[in-house]
Amino acid sequence: DGGITQSPKYLFRKEGQNVTLSCEQNLNHDAMYWYRQDPGQGLRLIYYSQIVNDFQKGDIAEGYSVSREKKESFPLTVTSAQKNPTAFYLCASTPLTGPGHYGYTFGSGTRLTVV
Amino acid sequence: AQSVAQPEDQVNVAEGNPLTVKCTYSVSGNPYLFWYVQYPNRGLQFLLKYITGDNLVKGSYGFEAEFNKSQTSFHLKKPSALVSDSALYFCAVRALNSGNTPLVFGKGTRLSVIA
Numbered sequence: 001d002g003g004i005t006q007s008p009k010y011l012f013r014k015e016g017q018n019v020t021l022s023c024e025q026n027l028n029h030d031a032m033y034w035y036r037q038d039p040g041q042g043l044r045l046i047y048y049s050q051i052v053n054d055f056q057k058g059d060i061a062e063g064y065s066v067s068r069e070k071k072e073s074f075p076l077t078v079t080s081a082q083k084n085p086t087a088f089y090l091c092a093s094t095p096l097t098g099p100g101h102y103g104y105t106f107g108s109g110t111r112l113t114v115v
Numbered sequence: 116a117q118s119v120a121q122p123e124d125q126v127n128v129a130e131g132n133p134l135t136v137k138c139t140y141s142v143s144g145n146p147y148l149f150w151y152v153q154y155p156n157r158g159l160q161f162l163l164k165y166i167t168g169d170n171l172v173k174g175s176y177g178f179e180a181e182f183n184k185s186q187t188s189f190h191l192k193k194p195s196a197l198v199s200d201s202a203l204y205f206c207a208v209r210a211l212n213s214g215n216t217p218l219v220f221g222k223g224t225r226l227s228v229i230a
Contacts, residue, residue: 006158033217040124042205042222043159050215058217090158096215103149103207104218106158 003027006091006107012115013078013085021076021110023091030096032074033104036060037088046089049074050096078112086114117142119208121221128196129229136191136224138206145211148189149218150180153203162204165189166211176200196228 004025013019023032031050035043045058049068063082068074074093078085088111092104118141128134140146147166151159163174170182180191191204203225207218 004158031215035220040222043220045217048217088156092159103151103161103164104159106151106160108158109156111156 004091004093004105004107006089006110008110009108011110011112013112014115016080018077018079019112021078021089021091021112023074023076023107024072025093025105026072027093027105028071028095029093029105030071031094032068033092033094034058034064034066034074034076035090035092037090037109043090046076085112087112117208117210117213117216117219119206119219119221121204121206121224123224124222125225125227127227127229130198131195134193134196134200134226134228136204136206136226138189138191138221139187140189140206140208141187142208142210142213144213146189147209147211147218148180148182149207150174150178150189150191151205151207151220153205153223159205162191196226198228198230201226201228 007022033048034046044060046064047066049055065077090109091107094102094104120139149164150162153159163172165172165182173179203223205223206221209218
């Protein structure tokens with residue numbers, strides 16, 4: 001089945017550590033996105049990529065980094081510079097060409113907790 | 116700039132009664148509009164979208180939404196609520212002629228259907 005897979009489902013980070021969240025899709029989608037979800041704040045865009053080896057900052061990129069070396073993969077690194085990383089992280093993808101106008105397909109999310 | 120407002124943090128409705136979850140938007144030009152649903156600790160699932168055409172859009176699980184250009188609204192509705200409809204609902208928007216800019220999401224409305 002085609003889909004978008006996020007791993008791990010739960011992740012614990014110690015103070016000062018960098019951690020990487022995985023996002024893989026086998027939908028042949030062009031664009032991929034990372035959102036952060038906090039209670040009462042909805043979804044806030046961290047980074048997005050519309051083509052391999054290119055990505056753009058979203059509204060809250062500080063303390064995060066990404067790469068897009070393959071079309072299928074868009075990992076997110078939460079660095080030690082992110083002072084409040086505890087949140088639910090969602091990855092999404094969408095095609096950018098074709099006859100339709102598409103919404104996003106979302107992964108199941110990764111819950112990151114600082115311990 | 117694009118924005119979405121979901122004026123109600125929480126909507127409570129009795130099972131079998133009609134439900135409405137409100138959404139208003141702001142974009143330059145014509146909008147693409149979407150509704151998504153999220154169950155606990157899961158990603159977002161697509162419900163329905165408005166691109167062009169009929170103002171009443173029908174989607175998954177018996178949901179529908181009415182596009183009102185003069186009021187810049189896209190309220191989600193269902194004639195008869197089920198307990199299983201209890202979830203977090205997000206409205207999202209993108210301008211029709213904005214290229215491939217990312218969707219902007221509202222803060223979400225928690226729907227609670229009481230048996």
